[in-house]
Amino acid sequence: MSPNEEEPAGAWQGLSRLSVWADAAVGVLFTAPVAIGLTIGLALAPWAWWWAVLPVPAAVLVLAGTTYLDLLRLRAVRYRVTDERMEMRSGLIAKAYRSISRERVRSVDVAAPLYARVFGLCTVTVGTGEAAGAGGSEQLQLQFVTAGQGEQLRRELLQRGPVPEAAGEDGQSGSEGEDEELARLDPRWFAYAPATGATLGIGFGVLATLASINAQTGGEGWEWLSGRFGLPSRAEISSFIMGRLLLLVPGALLALLFLGAVVTLAVAVETWWNYRLIRQPDGTVRLRRGLLTSVSLSVEGRRLNGVTLREPFVLRSVGGAEVRAVATGLSAGDDEKTAAKSRLSPAMPGKLARKLAAALLRTTGSPFDPAPRAHPRAALRRRFTRAGTAALAGAAAAGGLAWAHVQVRGPWSGIWSSVEVETMGVPLTSGAAEGAPVWGWFAAAVLFGAAAFWYAAGSYRNLGHAVHPHHLVVRSGMAVRTTVAVERSAVIGWRITRSPFQRRLGLADVSATTAAGEGQYTATDVGLGQGLAWADEAVPDLLAPFVERVEDQDGQPERPVLP
Amino acid sequence: MSDQVLRLRPPRHRVDRRAIMWWTTRALMTTVAVTAVPAVPAVLVEPIRSWFLLTTAAVAAVGLAVTVVMPQWRYRVHRWEVTDTAVYTSSGWVWQEWRVAPMSRIQTVDTARGPLQRVFGLSSVTVTTASAAGPIEISGLDHTLATEVVDQLTETTEATPGDAT
Structure with a gap:
């Protein structure tokens, strides 16, 4: 392969020269149709003929300019990996130098979109997990390096301490033999794909x-x-x-x-084409997937602090689930991108997803299997109150719409239908208003109210929390039920919040804060005593000095309802 | 669990009494600013003056009520405590929050004082952990005390092993 691969660790390396060509190729792909289209358009237009000659040379000029700038950018970028640090220099006018400790490297993400793969290139993104600090980006991105360089970076950066020479040099064949396969794509799983709202x-x-x-x-x-x-x-x-x-x-x-x-x-x-999830001998979890854009994501085992089992309503009702990582150093700018990056499996059968989650957590007996502890009945009452409010609002809206309906059918019908014929060509709503009965609105309101109460009962039933030998578990959500298991040792604090309603009902939101994933995982509307007992059990000694035992004088019912 | 239930005991120390004045001033300033929004057109626009005056009165009434009630309420809730092993705080008024962070997970400790806090000789101590849930803040401490707390926290966190993640 490229001579770069033979370079000893510690030497400065550049991006691949081919990346200029890859960028140029994409540029041509986008500008060529526009330029040609413009040429044809201008040739047909009743203007002077030389207008039609302009677009193509202009496009070529622009492409040449951007390619030249790209070449300069490429020359400016240099990176190296030493024993302790990864360093990167970049920038033409504003020179930038970034240096991160290899200790801080949490994830290495190698992606190869189709147009880069043609040139044998890939993008490497290094996650550092230093989001909590100053505002700057917590990622280091190299776009593009050769596939060989990418693979070398991935291997080097996630290896800790002195690595046996053999494993470092032989690469592929030596170490991959002992890889443990956690999951592999079963094409039948694609049947779950359309099961989304x-x-x-x-x-x-x-x-x-x-x-x-x-x-x-x-x-x-x-x-x-x-x-x-x-x-x-x-x-x-x-x-x-x-x-x-x-x-x-x-x-x-x-x-x-x-x-x-x-x-x-x-x-x-x-x-998810080619999806494969493996654990390497050093504990690193590696995900590979993608048809047109092939993606490889490596997360150091120590940084994988937990797993989320995600079951959106439609998927849940057909027995499917998906698995996501709770890891430090996976955050990428905003929450949505972070969530997309932490996906570890496609939608798959729930049983297999639970098994995969347990394998990822290295526990026998999935923390997701036993029923979590239920929350107090007051939590159900809170949800019913909300459903009642929504139902009342729905009834009021139905009243308003029914009134409007009567107006449209009565005094305004002629005007409205002529307006509709003019704008849409079809007197759709006024035709429907003639046909549909007014009581339909109230029927809809009743249905909506029933749905609200059904939703409330369901979201209460999905609330739960538990403690396992090495993990704590919280579950919540009706539209999307998420069950999160986080390592107890990864909890770096507690946060308890109470609204006035919760104080009156003896409830609280108890959150475990952590450096991984979303930063905090919450047991929603748990009984205060119950939640504190849970937190105290999950992380002994942390909360204990601040908790007192009192006689239960107001007799808050802590018994579960709705199994 | 029989008849015994767990409760959070309040953290040991209250914040400084001057914090009440600080909160009052802050709320008063916000009230004046928000009331000005409908008050200015009430003076300038002739035709629908009564409506603007009504809005002004409503906004001012709510603002003043908050200004009177909030500081006293906050003073009863806001508390803090630093032990050898953890930082424990409570804050809020209508919505209340309790936070606990162990010493071994604290990343940085610093003080901050806005212009208004400086007028009252107060400081805020901010304790950052690696969590995205946000830092723990003890606001409204006497400035000298805040410096002492930061010194104590820095000393303890340095003595506590752990890589803070």
Whole structure:
């Protein structure tokens, strides 16, 4: 491979020269169609002929300029890995020098998008877990280095102390033999991919985009299509729709579902193709995945402080779950990116996900299996109060809508329907207002109220907390149920918050703060005494000096309801 | 658990009494600023003056109520304690919060004093851990005491082993 791989540790290295070509290739890919399109457009336009000659040379100039700048940037970037530190110099005008202790390296992320992979390149992102300090970015990124350099960096940075020479030099064959495979893709898991609430949304988005394109071309898009393929005209369709509203709505929903399923399936295949999760002999957990963009993420075993079992409602109802890491040094700017980066498995059968989680935590008997302790009945009362408020608001809204409905049907009907015909071409809502009964709003409000109470009961049932030999466990959430197991030794403090309502009901939110993952994991609406006992059991001696035992004079019921 | 339940005992020390004045001044300043928003058009705009005056009165009433109640309430809640093994604080008024951090996990300790705190001779001590849940803050301490607390904390954390993560 490249001569760089033979370089001894400690020498300054640069980015790969090929990265300029990779960037240029992407540039061409994006600018060429624009330039050609402009040329054709200008050639057809009734202007002087030389306008049409301009776009292509201009594009070439811009590309040459950016490529030159890219070359300068590439020359400026230098990095090296010494025994103690990783150092990086960069910047043309504002020179930057960053140096991080290798002790602080928590994760190494090697990604190769398709266009970089063609050139044998990859991006290396080094996570340092120093977010708590000053504002600066906690990541070091090299874009691009050769695949060989990337692999070397990944291996070097996550090795601690003096490593046996053999393992360092032989690389692949020597150490990979003892790798423990934790999970490997089963293509059948892709069946879980469409089981998201987003499926409907994505399908709706696609249809809405098509409709808006049609509207923007003033309906000509449809006229053209119908003229060409002998489809019915708009007037015919609108009368057809009005005639068969009952057939159309379920039909459209089915189409939505189908479109959503296709999109989510495609995304899952691109993300999780070739998925493999292994633990290397030194404890490092390594994830590989991706069809077009291949991703490799290594997390040092010591920094993997826990695991989250994530079960969104739709996925949960078909028995699926996904596994995420709770690790230090994985945070990447904002919460959403962090969450995306900490995914350790695709949606998979719940039983396997639990097994995988236990394997990741190196515990026999998954901490997720036994039922967690239930929260006091007052927590259920709180949720019912919220559901009641929502139901009342729903009833009020239904009243308002019913009033508006009567108005639209009565005095305003003529005006409104003519406005609709003018803007949309179809008197959709006024037609529906004629057909639909007013009591429908109240039926909807009743359904909404029932759903709110069902949601409240479900979210109470999903509350739970527990202590295991090495982990503490919290569970919550109805729309997305998350069960988090965090190493007890990773807890770096407690935070107890109480709102006025919680104080009145004897409840509290008890959070374990940690350097890993989201920073704190909360047992929501736990009984105060119960929560403190849990915290005291999970991390002995920390909370004990600040807790007192008192006789239970106000007799808060701490017994569970709803198993 | 029979009849015994666990409770948090309040941390040992109250904050300085001058903190009440500090909180009052701060709340008063906020109240004046927020009240000015509807008050200015109430003076300038003729036609719907009564509405603006009504809004001004409502905002001022709420602001003044907070100014009177909040500092006393906070003074009863805000407490702190530093032992050989941990830092323990309570804060808030309507929504209350208790925090515990062990010495071995403390990363940095520093004091900060805004212009208003300086007027009253007060300081805040901020104790940072590696958690994203935010630092622990003891606000409204006497300035000399705050310096002593920081010295004590620095000494103890240096003596305690651990890499703070």
